[in-house]
Amino acid sequence: MLGGGSWATALTKILSENGGRVHWWMRGKEDVQHLLRTRHNPRYLSSVAHDLDYVLPTTDLKEAVGAADWLVLAVPAAFVQSALDKLDRDALKGKRVISAIKGMIPGKNVLVTDYVAERFKLPHTRLGVIAGPCHAEEVALEKQSYLTIGSPDMELAEDFCRLLRNRYVKANPATDLDGIEYCAVMKNIIALTGGIAHGLGYGDNFQAVLVSNAVQEMRRFAHALNPQPRDLSGSAYLGDLLVTAYSQFSRNRTFGNMVGRGYSVKSAQLEMNMIAEGYYAVKSIHEINRKLQVAMPITTAAYNILYEKIAPAIEIELLKEKLK
Numbered sequence: 001m002l003g004g005g006s007w008a009t010a011l012t013k014i015l016s017e018n019g020g021r022v023h024w025w026m027r028g029k030e031d032v033q034h035l036l037r038t039r040h041n042p043r044y045l046s047s048v049a050h051d052l053d054y055v056l057p058t059t060d061l062k063e064a065v066g067a068a069d070w071l072v073l074a075v076p077a078a079f080v081q082s083a084l085d086k087l088d089r090d091a092l093k094g095k096r097v098i099s100a101i102k103g104m105i106p107g108k109n110v111l112v113t114d115y116v117a118e119r120f121k122l123p124h125t126r127l128g129v130i131a132g133p134c135h136a137e138e139v140a141l142e143k144q145s146y147l148t149i150g151s152p153d154m155e156l157a158e159d160f161c162r163l164l165r166n167r168y169v170k171a172n173p174a175t176d177l178d179g180i181e182y183c184a185v186m187k188n189i190i191a192l193t194g195g196i197a198h199g200l201g202y203g204d205n206f207q208a209v210l211v212s213n214a215v216q217e218m219r220r221f222a223h224a225l226n227p228q229p230r231d232l233s234g235s236a237y238l239g240d241l242l243v244t245a246y247s248q249f250s251r252n253r254t255f256g257n258m259v260g261r262g263y264s265v266k267s268a269q270l271e272m273n274m275i276a277e278g279y280y281a282v283k284s285i286h287e288i289n290r291k292l293q294v295a296m297p298i299t300t301a302a303y304n305i306l307y308e309k310i311a312p313a314i315e316i317e318l319l320k321e322k323l324k
Contacts, residue, residue: 002061002083003074004031005274006044006136007100011074013045013140014164016054023064024057027083032057045140061086070096070160073112076275077103080112084119092120096156098149100130102184102240103277104284111181124177125153128160131180131236133243135250139169147171148236150180178226180236183218186285186299187241188278190214192256193302193319194245196312199260206320210298211245213323217296221285224292252278259305260312282306297322 001012004026016022026032034042035057039049058064065071065087075083080101099112108115113127128151139145147164149171151157157173164171174180194207218241219232232238244250255276258268265279286303289296301319304310 001025001072001074002064003076003100004028004041004043005074005076006140008072008074009041009045009048010136010139011072011100011130012050012055013048014166014169015072016051018163018166020054020163022055023067024055025061025064026057026059029059032059045136048140062091065091065095068095070098070163072098072100073116074100077101077112077277078106078275078280080115081105081108084116087120089120092116092122096126096128096160097122098128098130098160099181101277102131102188103281104185106280106284109284109287111178111185113177113181125151125156127151127177128153128156129177129181129184131174131184131240133235133239135243135247137249142168145169146235146239148174148180148234150174150177150236152177174234174236176228176230176236179222179228179230182222182225183232183237184240185277185281186218186221187214187244188252188276189282189285189299189302190217190241191244191250191252192259192276192278192282193298195250195253195256195258196260196302196305197256197316198253199257199262200313200316202316207245209323211241214241214245214298217294217298220294221289221292221296224294225288252276255279260316265306278302279306 001008001022001024012022012024031042040046097116101112105115117124128149131150132147134145134147149157149160154173161171161173194210215232251274255268282302285299301315305312305315
């Protein structure tokens, strides 16, 4: 398990309580020492107690990766490259890699799984992604949750589903790796934009129209990149979008709400002290779409607000006229 945030903490809880031995890599030496001493992550979901017979915290990335059969990536997308570039190019040979990251590699504008495949020369059949409406806070509270594991290899997807399933987590396999991963990235953009509108005083009626238009925007974009039959009403797509757009735990909605209320991007980031993946995803998706030229008014509005410094009130007013 790579990452010390809330999702890494929740996944470690699930996997270890299901009997798996989790070599948990965290960057902070103090955090590892605190975990070893108290069994709790000091920064995220600190109420969760980990069984140290099954959870093995470490700051040694090579040791953690070398000892594992599966590698679960749960660091923010912006930090994936700096973390994984410490590994030799053959370090993941024979391993299966699951991305729990709903973001893209900034600057490269590529999905996390595509970056891993290129960097370590892994076939996509050795890769998977965790999707679905799955806020870490609710998982940690053992609220009923539904996950989808996307991979071109159904055996890999089903194997990881078995590692996750318990009384409060249901997991199902799917083959649409690219579509699931791109939609997981885009739903953060939608939630962020909805948060901006909420911060400006728009209500539930507008939010519902925004989300329904967002599904169409996601469909157009996913089809332009990877045309294949896919049902976006499934929980891996629509379910993930809904929970991120509406939940109190959504950091992207919270970030957008702060921007809509007048916070600068920098001040919102500092106050949250958490990564809103949608901020980076907006730029990546916008730049990819310069070539595709898909109609994406919601993504364009978010980009104009966050990167072109257009006043949120003006940009959302313009967006209103493009929604149906």
